Structure formats: structure tokens, C-alpha cells
Amino acid sequence: MSFKNKNPRDVEADLVLSDGPQLTRGEKFRRGLRxxxxxLFVAPALILMAVFTFYPIIMAFIHAFQEDYNGANGTYSGWGFSNFVHVVKGDLNRGGADFLQCLVNTLIFTFISVPVSTLLALLISVALNSIKAVQKAYQTILFLPYLTNALAMGAVFATFFTVVGTKSHTETVGIVNLVLGLKDNPINWTDVLSSPKWELGRITIPWANYIVLMVYEVWSGLPFKILILFSALQSINKQYYDAAKVDGASRWTTLWHITAPMVSPQISYLLVTGIMGGMKQYSAVVGIFGEKMGLRYEMGTMVGYIYNYIGEDKYAGLAFAGSLILFVIIMIITWINNKVTKKRTTYR
Amino acid sequence: MLRLLAISSSAAGWILAALVCVIIAELVVVLRLYKRYRYEKSTRIAADAVHIDWSQTQYVRLEQGASELDVEKELKRQKVVGIVKNVFVYIFLTACALLAFLPFYWMIISSLKTEDEYREAVPTFFPRQFQWGNYKAIMNQSTSANSPTFWRILLNTLVVGFMSTTIGVIITVLTAYALARMNFKGKNILFAIMLATMMIPGEMFTLSNYLTVSKLQMRQTYTVLILPFLVSVYYIYLLRNNFMQIPNSLYQAAKVDGLSDMGYLIKVMVPLTAPTLISITLLKFIGTWNSYIWPRLVNEQQWQMITNWVTGSFVDRGNVLYGGRYGDSDPLITLKMAAVCMVSLPLFILFIFCRKYIMRGVSKSGTKG
Structure with a gap:
């Protein structure tokens, strides 16, 4: 009997089966059961997942296609795509979030704040990598925002931008207005009503409010990105830089032609994970703009749109349809991720 | 769907079109970077060869023409340029470090100011007089008429955090062990299905789960906060990979010594993978500490968690601090900042002391907390 290339359990079973006496049927059955x-080990996880993971996924797909689905008693009038039509058209609006507004908001936050913070993280990591003295100290301070509570820190960022007091009697205009020299004519950056915005028909672009959120997003996203990029930079072979120096390449050329390609797997990885996280943005917006994401979801996000229907059983179908749309978007990003970063190997 | 968008608003359509352009541009950049990376990788050996060539040519050039004086001058110039560049790098890094730290500093000093000082036209960067009463005020009174006190909320968070962490880690260990070391029919399919659920956004579960727990009458309890988040596929995956690295010979040795599967798991596997288990425990607790949406949906205020508490508005209840100058409708920012400190500082301290474990867990997943 060969023991090579065999799992120890099989070996054990072979030993028992071949050396022992002829087994009865019951004994064989018991062995097989064992x-x-x-x-038995996976049972607890499996039961919990069945109730709270598998069942919800199936139900989400079913409810999204049930017309006039009512969450309270489970009634519906038929099957079809009307939930999706209502979501996109926004014609069942009852003073809540508008899907198109939320989609545009989410896309704008994500596709501006993620590249900006990745680029900034690259610059900071390159700078961090090029110094020797007190490198550790800078590293520690830059990593501090790594572990924060989005709702708590969102409130702190809101105080930087918020004007306290009434229009006739302003008490403090916030640091940002002071720094920008808007002391006499302050912008209330966190207020959706009075802050400057562009009206574009069905949707509005409250750009002043976007800036607040993006500043927070960049701040909170930097530590993780610096961590990944910095460790990638440290593993680059120094020979390339020596070669570039001999060639007389400028710092900028070196950055773009050597550093960027060498860490490009990490950059694309950060972009994709950042975009995936951005599509699920929720807590930071609530932290800065309150539970209603503005007054009436002017700063709403996709997740905010889904949750604004919770508790309103009449509209449960719309929430499920919205979550399915988010699911499809995230699947597309995942697919691109798999295409682009098949070979990301060096980070760790 | 595109037609629907176009009809609903032409301006919105333009914005969307512009966004699509931005997205495509970004994708192109990513693809170009990636291609360049692959190209670099394939020509790495060639580049090394070129490197030698370059140094040789320079050597030849030096021999032919350049006088020694020029070389010294050039070296001096390079040194000066290097120092100037270094100064710029340090200025840049210092500015970034200050900006990274500013919110924490602002949060702490604001929580110690009096509200009068906070609302001065020109903000002070160090409190003139420390008002510890802010902390006392938010700890001992509720944020609004029917809301719980801080102590109740802290109790909720600690009970839920402790329970979900302990049970969650036990379930994770059992499942990971079975998936890594035991042979049973359908193991691989089970593992594949579990991994597939990781791609699905949590919002899809939350909606149905909300309906489920409403039907099961589980709302306004601790159970509803604990149960849905006990199983985390990512941690199972992480721990399974760790278990797989432990050599099989240990298992055989343990079997010879007469250990059962369970005994082997507890006496050998768990101690060997302790660092990963610590990471998982910490991250699970931090996840509970930061949980916001689910407690808000399923529970009323008495049963909510600390992050729900911090989003409330804090007023000078009972006119303890300012004798009625700020009424019940005027949320005080200093009190809010004190609350924010109470929520953030434990995380801060945890991060400083357990940085290694937390980073190890998070840097592999690419998600925060």
C-alpha cells in the first residue's frame, strides 16, 4: 500500500479498512457518517448564512420583479419590470430620495475623490520614500486617520465648514471660510439650501456640498492608499533609479516612467477597491449632512436611496429594485477588476 | 434605461454623459499603466543590460573631454539641488502630516472649550479655559427627551460587541477548520458558494433581513444586533488560508498521540494561528463599535449602539452649563465634539497599541474596518 500523495485521513481509513476484520453494514455506515x-463543524455558519445571506439574496431577486410588492403582508399584483421603471423615472416620489440624483451624486463623488486621493497618496508615498530622517514619525502621523468612525469624524469635518448662527447674527463662520477670506460673506458649505449649486432640471449639483464630502473622503482614504503604495515603493529595485540618474532623468520623468509603472498594479488595485467603496458610500454623508442627507436627499447616495424606503412597506419593491441596480454596477466593477488586476502580486 | 434617463432631463443626461467620459478616461489610464507594467516586467533583464551600457558610455565620455573641474562643479551643483529638493519634500510632508492630524486636534480642543469660546468670530487654537463639564454633561443626561443615557448606550455596545465577537470567532474557527482540514462531500462547492457571496453588496441582505426580523418579532433586542453579523466569509477565508499553511505532519503526530479533531484544533491550530485570530477579534469588535445602519433600522433608541448616539444633537439639557442662554433647540457643537471624542478615542488608542494586528487584517481585504 502506498502512503505517498494521500491525505492522512484516507490513509487512516485504508489502514482501518484493510487491516481490520470484515465490517458489518452498520459499522461501514457509521464510518461513512463519521x-x-x-x-457538523460548518453547521452553525451554514444555518446562519442560510437565514441571513442566501435567503435574502433569493428574496431580493424575487421582490424586485414583483409589482406593487408590499413588505408588511407580502402581497403583490404581478410580475414585471415596473419597479425598475419607477426607480429610474422617479414618478412615485413621496418626498424622499430621487434615484437619478443619488446615482449622479455617487458617480461624481467616486470618480473625483478616488483618483484625487490615489494621486495624492502616490505623491506622499514617493516623498516619504525619498527621505531618511524621521521617516517613521511622518509615517505614524499619516496613518492616524486609518481607523476612524465615519459618522464621528464626519461631524468634525462639518464643523470646519459650517456657519453657526443666524443670517443676521453670524457667530462663527468656520475655519474654511476664514482661510478662504470669506469672513464677511461666508458660504455655509454644509447647508443644502443656501450653499451655491447648479440647477439642472430634475437634478441639482450642489458643488459646495460635494467639496465638503470629498475633502473628508480624501482624508479618510489616504492612510490605506499610502500604506499599500509605500510598501510597494520600498520593494522596487534601486538599480532602476541609478540607471535613470545616470541617464540624466529629472525627478518628474523618474516618477512617471519608473515609479508609476512599477507600482501600477497597486494603483489599479486601489482605484478599483476605492471605486467599489465609493459606490457604497453612506456613513460619511450621514455624518456630515445628517440622516436625510441634506434636507431631502439632495446629497443622497445609492445606498442612501435604498435605505430611504426602509420602514415604508408600500415601496419595498422599489428598494429591492434599487439594490439590484447597485448589485449590477458593483458586478461590472468587479469584472473590470478581474480583467485589469489579474497579476497583482507584489503588495502585502 | 438610457432613453428613460434622456427623457427625464436633458441636463441630467449631459452630466451622465460627461461622467461616462471621465470613467472611460480613467479606465484608459488604468489600462495604460497596467500595460506599461507588464512591458516593464518583460524587459526587465534587457533594462539591466542597458544599465551597464550607460555607465560605460559615461566613462568613455569622461575620458575623452571633460576636465576634472567640471565634474566637481557638477557634483556641487547636484548636492545643492538635492538639498533644495529635500527641503521641499519635508515641507510637503509636514503640511500633509499637519492636515492629517488637524481634525483630531480640532475635535479634542473643541470638546474642551466653552460654547461661547467656540462661537467667537476668530477661533482660538487652544482652549482658554478647560471645560470638563462638557463630558460630564453628555455622560449623565440623555440627548433628547426620550433617548437613553450614554451609560445605557455603552452597555448596549459592549454587550453586543462582546457577544458577537466571541460567538463570531468560535464559528469562524470551526468553519475555517472544517474547510481547511476535514474531508466531507461538497466541501469545495460550499466554499465556492461562500466566497461568491462576498461579491454581493451588503445592502441587498439588509433589506430582506429587515423584513425577516420584523416577521420573527426580534426587533428591540440584542439578538437582532448579534445574529446577522456572526458569520463573516472574509474572516473564514483568511483563517482557512492560515490553517492550510500548518503542515500535515503535525496532524498525524497529534493523531498518534491520541488527540481528537477537536482537541487538535484547540491545542495545536488555535495557538499557531493566534496572530490572525487576534486580528479577527479586533476587527470584529471595531465593526460592531462602528455599526450604524442596522441598529438604526431595527431598534429604537433604547436599544441602539454608540454610533447612533453620536449622530444625535446635543443641547444644554436642563440648562446645567449655560443657565438657559442656549435653549433646547440650539445644538451645542462643543458637546457634540465631546461625544465624538468619546467614540473616536477608544478606536484611536486601539489603533496605536494594536496597529500591527489591525493593519494585517485590513490591508489584505482592501476594505476599511
């Missing part, structure tokens, strides 16, 4: 005892 081999399946792994199911």
Missing part, C-alpha cells in the same frame, strides 16, 4: 463530520 467521514462527513465536517458538516
Amino acid at each position: 467521514a462527513q463530520s465536517g458538516w
